[in-house]
Amino acid sequence: MTxxxxxxxxxxxxxxxxxxxxxxxxxxxxxxxxxVTLFSRIMIFALAVxxxxxxxxxxxxxxxxxxxxxxxxxxxxxxMSAHGYGNGWAHLGVALVVGVLMAVVIGAVVLRTxxxxxxxxxxxxxxxxxxxxxxxxxxxxxxGLSIDSRSAFGIFDINNHTVLYYLILVCLVGVLWLFSRxxxxxxxxxxxxxxxxxxxxxxxxxxxxRYKLAAYVISAQVCVLAGFLLANLTKFASPSYMQxxxxxxxxxxxxxxxxxxxxGPIVGAVSFLVMEEFLSGFKPGWFPAVEEVLNKHWLxxxxxxxxxxxxxxxxxxxxxxxxxxxxxxxRK
Amino acid sequence: xxxxxxxxxxxNGLQYGVLLFLLAAGLTxxxxxxxxxxxxxxxxxxxxxxxxxxxxxxxxxxxxxxxxIAAIVGILGSLxxxxxxxxxxxxxxxxxxxxxxxxxxxxxxxxxxxxxxxxWGPSSYYMEVPEQLSGVIxxxxxxxxxxxxxxxxxxxxxxxxxxxxxxxxRIGMLxxxxxxxxxxxxxxxxxxxxxxxxxxxxGAALAGVAGLMAGPILSVQPGMGEPILIVTLVxxxxxxxxxxxxxxxxxxxxxVIDTIGRVFLPILLASLVEKSLAQAAGPAIASMLIYLLxxxxxxxxxxxxxxxxxx
Numbered sequence: 001m002t003x004x005x006x007x008x009x010x011x012x013x014x015x016x017x018x019x020x021x022x023x024x025x026x027x028x029x030x031x032x033x034x035x036v037t038l039f040s041r042i043m044i045f046a047l048a049v050x051x052x053x054x055x056x057x058x059x060x061x062x063x064x065x066x067x068x069x070x071x072x073x074x075x076x077x078x079x080m081s082a083h084g085y086g087n088g089w090a091h092l093g094v095a096l097v098v099g100v101l102m103a104v105v106i107g108a109v110v111l112r113t114x115x116x117x118x119x120x121x122x123x124x125x126x127x128x129x130x131x132x133x134x135x136x137x138x139x140x141x142x143x144g145l146s147i148d149s150r151s152a153f154g155i156f157d158i159n160n161h162t163v164l165y166y167l168i169l170v171c172l173v174g175v176l177w178l179f180s181r182x183x184x185x186x187x188x189x190x191x192x193x194x195x196x197x198x199x200x201x202x203x204x205x206x207x208x209x210r211y212k213l214a215a216y217v218i219s220a221q222v223c224v225l226a227g228f229l230l231a232n233l234t235k236f237a238s239p240s241y242m243q244x245x246x247x248x249x250x251x252x253x254x255x256x257x258x259x260x261x262x263x264g265p266i267v268g269a270v271s272f273l274v275m276e277e278f279l280s281g282f283k284p285g286w287f288p289a290v291e292e293v294l295n296k297h298w299l300x301x302x303x304x305x306x307x308x309x310x311x312x313x314x315x316x317x318x319x320x321x322x323x324x325x326x327x328x329x330x331r332k
Numbered sequence: 333x334x335x336x337x338x339x340x341x342x343x344n345g346l347q348y349g350v351l352l353f354l355l356a357a358g359l360t361x362x363x364x365x366x367x368x369x370x371x372x373x374x375x376x377x378x379x380x381x382x383x384x385x386x387x388x389x390x391x392x393x394x395x396x397x398x399x400x401i402a403a404i405v406g407i408l409g410s411l412x413x414x415x416x417x418x419x420x421x422x423x424x425x426x427x428x429x430x431x432x433x434x435x436x437x438x439x440x441x442x443x444x445x446x447x448x449x450x451x452w453g454p455s456s457y458y459m460e461v462p463e464q465l466s467g468v469i470x471x472x473x474x475x476x477x478x479x480x481x482x483x484x485x486x487x488x489x490x491x492x493x494x495x496x497x498x499x500x501x502r503i504g505m506l507x508x509x510x511x512x513x514x515x516x517x518x519x520x521x522x523x524x525x526x527x528x529x530x531x532x533x534x535g536a537a538l539a540g541v542a543g544l545m546a547g548p549i550l551s552v553q554p555g556m557g558e559p560i561l562i563v564t565l566v567x568x569x570x571x572x573x574x575x576x577x578x579x580x581x582x583x584x585x586x587x588v589i590d591t592i593g594r595v596f597l598p599i600l601l602a603s604l605v606e607k608s609l610a611q612a613a614g615p616a617i618a619s620m621l622i623y624l625l626x627x628x629x630x631x632x633x634x635x636x637x638x639x640x641x642x643x
Contacts, residue, residue, distance in 0.1 A: 062431065109627070113634045116363075116430075120569040121630045123562070124623040131623075135616030137609075244562060248438065255435045297450055303442030307421065310436040 008325045012318075013263040016270075017173055024162050036161050037233070038277060043168045044229045046269035049253045050175055051222025056251065057259035058183055059215050060195035061111075064119045064247050065126030068106075069220040071242035072099050073227020075133060078145040078237030088151030088158075092228055099224035100217060107216040111209060123244060130242040144238030151232055158232060168229050172266070175222055180262055182218075191215050256309055258319025267318035275302055336474050341595050342588060347480045349587025350487025354542035355560065356567040356579040357494055358535025364574015364640060365511040366528055369430050371437035372417065373564070374557025375444035376410045376536045380543030381552045382448055383409035385459035388547075399462035406544040407537050414536020418529055426528070441558065449554040456551035483545045490541060491580050498576055507531060511574065511640075563590075563622065570626045572636030582637060586622050593618035 004010055020039065027035040048070055055061040076095035085091075110121045139145045150158050158164040182188050193201045194208045201208050231237050240246075249272070257268020279298035294301065313320040359373045384406025392401055417440065425433050460466075461479045468475040498504040509517045510527055518524045550556065567586050571578025598614025605613075629637060 109631055113630055116369075116573055117569060117630050117634045117636075120565060121627055124566075124627040124630075127623045128620050128627075131616045131620045134619075135613040137613075245558075251431070252435055252438055255431050259431070293450070297446040299442045300446030300450075303439040303446070306439035306442070307436050310432050310439070311421070311424065314432075 008322055008329075009261075009263075012322070013176065013266075016263075016266070017169075017176075020169055020172075021166075024165055033161070036165050040161070040165050040168050040233050041230075042270055042273045043165075043172050044226050044233060045250075045253065045273060046266040047168070047172050047175060047229070048223045048226035049250050049257075049265040049269045050172070050179065051219045051226065052250050053254045053259055053262075053265040054179060054182075054191075054219040054222070055212075055215050056254055057261070057265070058188065058195065059191050059212060061212065061216070062119050062251065063110075063122045063216075063219075064244070064251065065122035065124075066220070066223050066250055067242045067244070067246035068126040068129040069099055069103070069223035070227035070230065070246065071129060071133060071237075071239070072102060073224040073229075074231035074237040074241050075139070075145070075227075076224075077151060077228055077231040078147050079139055081147045081149070081151075082139060082145060086149060086152045088153040091151045092225075095224050095228050096221060099221055103217040103220035104213070107213045107220075111212050111216060123247065126242060126247055127244060130239055130244075133239045133242065140237075142239065144236055144240070147231060147235045147237065150235065151228075164233065168233075171225060171229065175225075176262070176266070183262060187211065187214070252306065256306065256316055258316030258322070260315065261319050261322060264316050264318040268316065271317060272302075275305065337595070338592075339474055340476060341592055343476055343480065343484070345588030345591035346584065347483050347487075347587070348591055349584035350484050350491075351542050351546055352560070352564055352567050352587055353491055353580050353583035354487060354538050354545070355564040356571070356583050357491070357576060358538040359564055360568040360571070360574055360576065360579045361498075361507075361531055362535050363568065365507060365531060366426060368422070368426055369433045369437065370422070370535075371434060371561065372440040372444065373535065373539055374561030375441050376414055376539040376557075377543045377546075377560065378448060378552075378554070378557035379413055379444060380406045380410035380540030381459075381547045381556065382452055382457065382543075383540070384544040385457050385547050385552050386452070388459050397460075397462070399465075402459070402547075403544055406547075407540040410540030410543065411533050411537040414539070415529055415533045418532040422532070423525070423528070444557075445554045452552075452554075454554065456553045459547040459552060461548040479548060483549075486541070486545065490538065494538070494576060495580075503527075503530070566622055566626050568636075570629050570636055572638040572640055574640040575636070575638045578636055578638030578640075586625070589625060590618070590622050593621040597621075 020043065023039050024036050027033055048066065051069075052063060052066045055063060073095045076098060077091045080086075080091055080094060106122075106125050110118060110125065113121055133139070134142050150164070156163070158167055183192070190201065190206055190208075190211050193204075193206070194212060198208055227241065230241065253268040253272045254265045255268070256272055257266065258264025276298075279301055280295060309317065315323055355373065355377055358376075359370065362368050362370050362373075384402040387405035388397060388399065388402035390396065392398075392405070395401060421436065421440070422433075425436055461477075465479040465482055467478050469478050469481055496504075498507060506517065506522055506527055510522075510524060514524055517527075563586065567582045568579055570586065571580070571582030594615060597618040598610055601610035601614045601617070604610070633639070
């Protein structure tokens with residue numbers, strides 16, 4: 001695919017990424033260092049949602065268990081650190097190898113099913129993983145595992161918040177670029193074909209199972225990477241990363257942003273998490289009583305927002321904005 | 333292993349299974365027949381529990397602590413609430429993608445949890461076991477709380493009633509016909525819209541019954557609907573989506589396996605491995621059992637134990 005500089009599919013993501021790149025600088029000037037941590041976390045979830053959306057949006061496979069891979073990444077860092085191995089490349093390598101092995105085995109089982117059955121069987125595997133780490137009392141069990149120091153990458157010191165922030169941003173942009181190539185490639189086309197009509201793809205002679213499995217594994221690996229970054233950000237590996245609510249949130253963010261687009265999941269993650277963060281401390285200075293209710297019960301407002309988006313914008317936030325711009329451009 | 337303990341735990345499992353069935357019945361009907369994924373079903377259960385507990389703890393027409401009034405308020409309350417959200421929001425989502433339905437009902441969960449937190453506060457709200465049922469019943473030298481017996485009894489009665497309603501009445505016939513071919517039933521002059529609303533209301537009322545029953549034995553609190561919703565989803569998928577019979581048997585199997593596993597697995601493990609390890613791993617592995625069961629069932633029978641035959 002050739003890059004079209006004037007296409008909204010290029011300039012909107014580029015502008016958003018530029019804005020994300022400027023946040024640490026803004027944080028220094030506004031003396032709000034907490035923004036760096038906040039947006040680090042948001043970008044990690046954006047990365048995970050981006051990974052999930054490869055199979056959700058392009059493959060039509062609704063995985064309700066991708067939090068499992070977030071946990072794999074986090075616990076690879078946690079367990080290796082607990083044994084005194086601090087090397088970051090080793091952490092990442094082990095996380096990805098374990099992730100690939102698990103994704104291949106689990107994928108081979110779950111991809112035999114489809115529809116609601118697929119949703120529930122992916123949930124089942126994630127829940128098993130969750131209860132497995134809860135039972136690992138040697139590694140914190142229920143309480144989680146705190147990590148003494150972040151993965152060591154030689155002179156490249158991610159103990160510095162800003163360095164870690166840009167590492168996460170590079171990962172996000174890298175995966176986004178990779179996926180933009182992937183979905184336009186032959187592989188991506190086959191995957192989309194499977195989504196719209198698997199039987200036809202089979203009749204055309206494509207071994208669809210292998211394509212789906214490959215997509216599942218790639219998508220899981222992006223979540224493993226996100227888990228690896230999350231453990232480094234929070235210096236903590238917790239079973240709560242693998243809870244079914246996290247898998248649910250990932251789906252919600254993806255659909256919210258627009259799951260049929262590449263960049264939608266990132267928009268969904270950022271808007272969902274920013275809303276979550278700011279509504280709880282929102283002080284517009286209207287009536288104190290309203291303010292208090294809002295700050296206590298902001299989740300209800302998130303709920304109303306989500307319902308409004310579903311009823312009003314069928315293609316999600318980014319999908320609808322994109323549709324609007326492209327329709328306008330088409331009319332000229 | 334004392335046999336009394338086993339029997340008591342079997343009864344506990346049965347009681348949990350019956351509660352699960354009350355929730356699963358509504359969910360599986362709405363899912364199987366209207367092809368609608370309703371995550372807010374757990375919220376209807378929660379609201380039913382709150383309505384009932386509120387009616388129990390506050391005087392209504394001068395009568396307080398009446399389980400009958402609590403039952404009427406709880407069940408009617410969730411029925412009305414179910415019909416209202418169906419008419420206001422959910423009906424416009426029937427022809428949408430499943431993911432849109434998931435997203436919208438997820439939004440509803442957030443709203444309902446906050447509504448409950450706003451009205452009744454963040455901490456648990458208690459409802460006591462009614463006095464007439466607070467005793468224990470002795471059978472074969474085993475004593476078991478009367479209230480829990482009542483749950484089992486009511487659950488089985490509702491199961492039988494639902495089965496008769498679906499299989500033997502005119503309404504049930506229309507519902508089954510709607511499941512096979514909604515357009516055709518509509519063309520024959522049946523008001524499908526009304527039928528859907530009725531069905532949704534029935535599901536909501538059953539969720540209300542479950543909430544009412546669970547009130548005195550579990551704590552009524554915001555968010556109480558989600559954990560049980562996940563287990564209910566496990567039940568309906570294991571049983572076969574859309575099948576009342578499947579939901580019934582799967583609910584009992586899941587209820588008994590989960591309860592028995594939690595009690596006996598740690599004991600069993602302790603005889604095999606070190607005690608400290610068994611104590612740590614036992615409960616966690618027990619929690620895994622129902623998911624293992626579901627994964628095993630789905631791997632061999634993707635349609636569930638009792639697949640619905642459309643045709």
